[in-house]
Amino acid sequence: MKPGATDVRTIEELERTFRGSEELARRLSRVIHERFNQARKVLGLDSIKIMNFCGTHEWTIVHFGLRSLMPKGLELVAGPGCPVCVTPSKYIEDAIRLSLDGIRVYTYGDTYKLRTINEVRGVTSLEEAKAMGGDVKLVLNILEAIKDSRNNGKEAVFLGIGFETAAPAYAQAVLSGKMPDNLKLLSLAKLTPPAMFYAMDILREKPPEPPVMGVIAPGHVSTITGAKAWEPVAENYSVPVVVSGFEPLDVLLSIAEILRQIISREAKVKIEYTRAVTWSGDLKAQAMIHKVFETVDDAWRGIGFFPLSGLRLRDSFARMDAFKQFGIKEIRPEEWRKDTPPGCRCAEVTLGKAKPTDCPMFLKKCTPEKPYGPCMVSLEGTCAVWARFGGGGVADEIARELGL
Numbered sequence: 001m002k003p004g005a006t007d008v009r010t011i012e013e014l015e016r017t018f019r020g021s022e023e024l025a026r027r028l029s030r031v032i033h034e035r036f037n038q039a040r041k042v043l044g045l046d047s048i049k050i051m052n053f054c055g056t057h058e059w060t061i062v063h064f065g066l067r068s069l070m071p072k073g074l075e076l077v078a079g080p081g082c083p084v085c086v087t088p089s090k091y092i093e094d095a096i097r098l099s100l101d102g103i104r105v106y107t108y109g110d111t112y113k114l115r116t117i118n119e120v121r122g123v124t125s126l127e128e129a130k131a132m133g134g135d136v137k138l139v140l141n142i143l144e145a146i147k148d149s150r151n152n153g154k155e156a157v158f159l160g161i162g163f164e165t166a167a168p169a170y171a172q173a174v175l176s177g178k179m180p181d182n183l184k185l186l187s188l189a190k191l192t193p194p195a196m197f198y199a200m201d202i203l204r205e206k207p208p209e210p211p212v213m214g215v216i217a218p219g220h221v222s223t224i225t226g227a228k229a230w231e232p233v234a235e236n237y238s239v240p241v242v243v244s245g246f247e248p249l250d251v252l253l254s255i256a257e258i259l260r261q262i263i264s265r266e267a268k269v270k271i272e273y274t275r276a277v278t279w280s281g282d283l284k285a286q287a288m289i290h291k292v293f294e295t296v297d298d299a300w301r302g303i304g305f306f307p308l309s310g311l312r313l314r315d316s317f318a319r320m321d322a323f324k325q326f327g328i329k330e331i332r333p334e335e336w337r338k339d340t341p342p343g344c345r346c347a348e349v350t351l352g353k354a355k356p357t358d359c360p361m362f363l364k365k366c367t368p369e370k371p372y373g374p375c376m377v378s379l380e381g382t383c384a385v386w387a388r389f390g391g392g393g394v395a396d397e398i399a400r401e402l403g404l
């Protein structure tokens, strides 16, 4: 079976096809080396940057050592595709306050350890709030929160963090009529294209050293938005964009395609992840999101305030809206401040301007067990991925020594 085929049926088949073929990986690596040399000549550049927007792609790249397969001068930089990393400190502080006031806060496990910049009654994370008697409960999804809050009848709030992939589940919960009156949704869901535009602008600031010349776009987000969501990136920045799956061969194929387009001076959106993504996406999910949420300008932790990048419940669902029911104030654009802890370089890491290893606290003051900055918390955070799987570590050093 060929990678890209749409009829992969089982996990075993998927792994055999996209992880099991060493020979194919070697051939792809050779193709990437050849194409990189041609692309460099076409662009007249010594080096080329490709941005992998999404934290799950960073996981694949680091976990499978893909950077060590890249030619010297071809740099893969991580983008802002980790929802936990970009959730503003202020809203976690609001959640801590609610939990200490006896309102049950349902949260995902990775948000539990996220540290705030301001203390709330001596507490800087939901984990600490729970230790201090706050009512915090870990759940895997909003359905668990619905079930639990129905059973106990306590006033409760669900922290609705995530990107376009999470939003349909929240919309479905709201529309299903199953949310009990005592449960509110704090919608902190975000839309990814505005952050990608911002990251592209930052990474192409003068002097561009080296410039971003291609983008690996998030496969899971694109199952909802469709590949068409990335067309403005290809058009406005004149770079190839490839919507990629998350297996190592998916990523290698996507890099090879980006280089092919550079050589033939194309800047198109292509779908590598054809087994899950279509051009138009999931129209039913898009309609549900539109029905339940309005799109608002929103704050992204550490990196800025972007137009039309957040989802908030429409007025018709005000009775389920934690912002309205608990009087939680929205961050206004003029109030936005860089809300990463002192010395943490997470904002630069999130925008691909620095590597986790550039931060003096990496694996010293800041570890996956005791995260100091937001990029060390979630499995999708670049610092957490590098800490767990050695990104920028031994594999890269050996590859450099061997001149690979």
Ligand code: SF4
Pocket (backbone or CB within 6 Å): 343, 344, 345, 346, 349, 356, 359, 360, 361, 362, 363, 366, 372, 373, 374, 375, 376, 383
């Ligand atoms: S290692 Fe920790 S402190 Fe440093 S940038 Fe990453 S998250 Fe921030």
